[in-house]
Amino acid sequence: MSVFSLREVVTYGASQLTESDSAKLDAELLLLHVLKQTRTFLFTHSDTELSQEQYLQFTQLLERRKQGEPVAYIIGQTGFWDLTIKVSPATLIPRGDTESLMDYIVEHFNPKNVLDLGTGTGALALATAKEYPQASVVAVDVIEEAVALAKENAKLNKVTNVEILQSDWFALVPKRRFDLIVSNPPYIDANDHHLGEGDVRYEPKSALVAERHGLADIEKICNQALSFLTEDGCLMVEHGYDQGPHVRAIFSQSGFSNIETHQDLAGRDRFTLGYYPFSFV
Template sequence: MVETIASLLRRSAALASVSDTPRLDIEVLLGHVLQKSRTYLFTWPEHALSEDEYRLFEALFERRLRGEPVAHLTGSREFWSLSLSVSPATLIPRPDTELLVETALQLPLPESAKVIDLGTGTGAIALALACEQPAWQVVAVDAVDAAVILADTNRRQLGLLNVDIRQSDWFAALGDLRFDLVISNPPYIDSSDPHLQQGDVRFEPKSALVAEGRGLADLETIIQQAPVHLNNGGWLLLEHGWQQAQAVRELMQAAGFDRVETRQDLGGRDRATLGQWTDSA
């Protein structure tokens, strides 16, 4: 039987049990198989798939039915204005994290600011900042080898020369380097959080998601280590869970940061906290 774009789009109902966005998932998978935009799918609903295209679609559809994230099936995800390769080695970049990029771009930083992205994963934050601010010098680190390789692949695909990607346990491999901005979306989910057993998150590594101490341990480590790596007047900017804002503000204030404040995402939830470091006289 010949399958057309329209007939395959009608299969979205079958995905409703594993996805909140079944129609969009099918559109993305079909677009990936046909190497066409979503506009093409709406314009040519009667286009028939070749046998090979149909076989590939079927295989991806079956994997999606088993819960695998669409981004793992297509191998890429849009973040900011960038198309990034993704893999099971690290987090699939989330739209929420664009709040961190937006906030960073509004900070009063030097024209050729030195920036470090801790736990870079796909490189999402570092690459978006480097792309927006070509004069910034961005260092990006991750503890996981495969994430470092992935981020560097993305860097090369985007042709960005102002990003240096390295392996490091937070600041450990950075000696006494100092920055104008330390930015991070670290793991911050508590290991008992039931969301870890649901949806796409089940296919992402715990190393990217889970932190000790009710999810606060990595945030606390970064807050404590950041001052010796910040220039006078430099900023620390962290993503966190929407219920962690007060704890993060208290940790930053206790560590000696000034102008500590929390920013909200589009849904009005507290998702990013920043503070400024001033060297004591």
């Protein structure tokens, strides 16, 4: 026996997700997961009726979302750039904000050797590797499960020009020079109230929190990066919307030149970059 049409189920689901700021999209993604279909299906089959079993499955997923669990963790994947990325509670769910680093990379660089520090699901490394098939990309994460997940995502997206390793920042990075080093490291202060809100409640602290007001990992990366950059190389680091001045100061103290902070699509400071200085020895 059938119950509701797809359109009715999405409307109902969205009405239940009062705490989500993407309620309709969330309901659509949960429904598509049950149906094992892509988004177009919803538009072409909106009058199709769900079976009772499908409806039951949908309401179970909806309940998890109502409790606050991120959609990506419920359905096991998300989109980043043009990739499908498997996610797990071992690391961060890739964010749209991080795509602003990719936008900048494709507009300004043609990198040959790229290093991604704190790769998590592999999002930045795999997107860069796919954009530049001739480039050689190294990606590291300190969490073993994240390394395994990034390797799985490389296979899933058929990306072969990437080497994924377990390393505490630069500790086990092969001793060679990169013309682009990217990183979205943990940068949230342990006392930040945002840690108690939304999706981040479900994500591991190892991916989010850094000491020294969220800046400790950025300091570690900046302090060592010049030894791994080519003489025209660039380091790009994602950070919080209010950390731009602090991060520029860290880049400056670490000896970088041509330091700039750039914004995301919402106009908030999102990442800072700096270049290998001529005077560095």
